Amino acid sequence: MEPLAKRLAEAFGVSGFEDEIRAAIRDEIAGLADSVEVDVLGNLVALRKGTGGGRRVMVAAHMDQIGVIVTHIDAQGFMRFAAVGGVYPTACWGAQVRFKDGTVGTIGLDGRVDRRGQLPELRDMYIDVGATSRDEVQQQVGDVAQFWPSFSAQGHAWFSPNMDDRAGCIALVQLLKELQGVEIAHDLYAVFTTQEEVGVRGARTSAYAVDPEIAIALDVTLTGDIPYPRPVMDVALGRGVAIKVQDSGMISHVGLNRALVATAEAEGIPYQLEVLAGGTTDAFAMQTTRAGVPASCLSFPSRHVHTPSQIVDRRDVEAAVRLLVGFLRQDIAL
The missing domain is CATH 2.40.30.40 (Peptidase M42, domain 2)
Incomplete structure (x- = not known):
């Protein structure tokens, strides 16, 4: 995934000005979806149709950066x-x-x-x-x-000013790549959203249009593995994807989280449970669209969030992709 990570991290995409990163992602997912559209707010919506009898699942990662x-x-x-x-x-x-x-x-x-x-x-x-x-x-x-400057890799660590949320975009593109040729029943809407950093705006409008039955955001979270962390968190780099329980904007759907945990345990995928005292993600906007949507967030522990040198661990990104592949290949019962 490193070449993909470098390409997406080095693409320009400040909130409201996501043209360059959107074009790079669109090029990366060419041929991997049944349809790819750009909506009024600039969200990139890729639909991969299922074989039938499944759910409408929206997985979102925001393209924009501070x-x-x-x-x-x-x-x-x-x-x-x-x-x-x-x-x-x-x-x-x-x-x-x-x-x-x-x-x-x-x-x-x-x-x-x-x-x-x-x-x-x-x-x-x-x-x-x-x-x-x-x-x-x-x-x-x-x-x-x-x-x-932008992306660099060192061991398992990825460094970039915009791991929030290019890490999520990398994972979502990789998910589409790994699902190529794999039959799943569900209609998967892979949505690369705009303007998350200024009020989860793209997720709000795109979720209204998609009208998903299940929604999962991909984003970074804070870590508790630095000196004197504040707040104290039981989340660390390299220990697996973090399944969000709660943040300041939303409480994840209990049944959806139960299904994600069960998938991770059944397939031996490392995971952590995350409670974030401050901040929220696109999951908040998707959860509260229309009449409400069962929603959660798969998070990548990140040190130095919203600074010019954020760090994520490649293995946590890979774990998120594996978890999503396993989750989407099964019947989803909440």
Whole structure:
């Protein structure tokens, strides 16, 4: 999966500007689905029809990633910016960013801030592309940038600023690849959603259109395997896919989780149970669409979420794919 991971991680896709990552995914899944469509919000919806007698199953991973958006450019060419999604100011100073046209810049901290004793805010920062005047800057107000550099692998670990949620996209593409030639009864809607980082917007509209009977999100979660974790979590890198029990937006369907756990245990797939104190995923939007949908989330433990260097373990991604293949090959009774 590493070549796939590298390709998807290096594609541009800040929330609301997912064209490049969507095109890359569409190319990767060509021939793997019976239909592939793009809806009004930019969600990529791939339908793999089942043999009949099964359920409508929606599996979603969001294409978008956090980033920054230009709000002002001064006479010297320094760009002030705001956050797109949940950007931590403490993770920004000195980080490199890349605009869609390939321009790179460094996030600087202006001289009004006491660098030794004061926590900076985004308003204290600027993007420096090495210009000496406004005329040398190709960007304009409203342009977005993603954190950079992108993907690298080391042992089982994948490093990238956008493992949230390119890890989910990688898993969902790989799922379609591994189901090629495999008969399943269920209609599988593999949906690559937009604008999750700014309010699970793509999942909300696409789930309304698909009207699934079962919904599963693929996304990252926090870990408890770092020094002095806060909150304390019984989730760690490399111990398997995390089956979400609850987060701040949703409580997973008990029957669906029971079926996922049973599949994992029957097939010897490593798994963990996850309770996340803060944050939510596309599962929240899918669960609450129309009259309600049995929903859960398969999570990838990730260190340093929403920073320029997030880490996931390849083995946890592989475990999620194996679990989904096993789950979809059986009759689903909740």
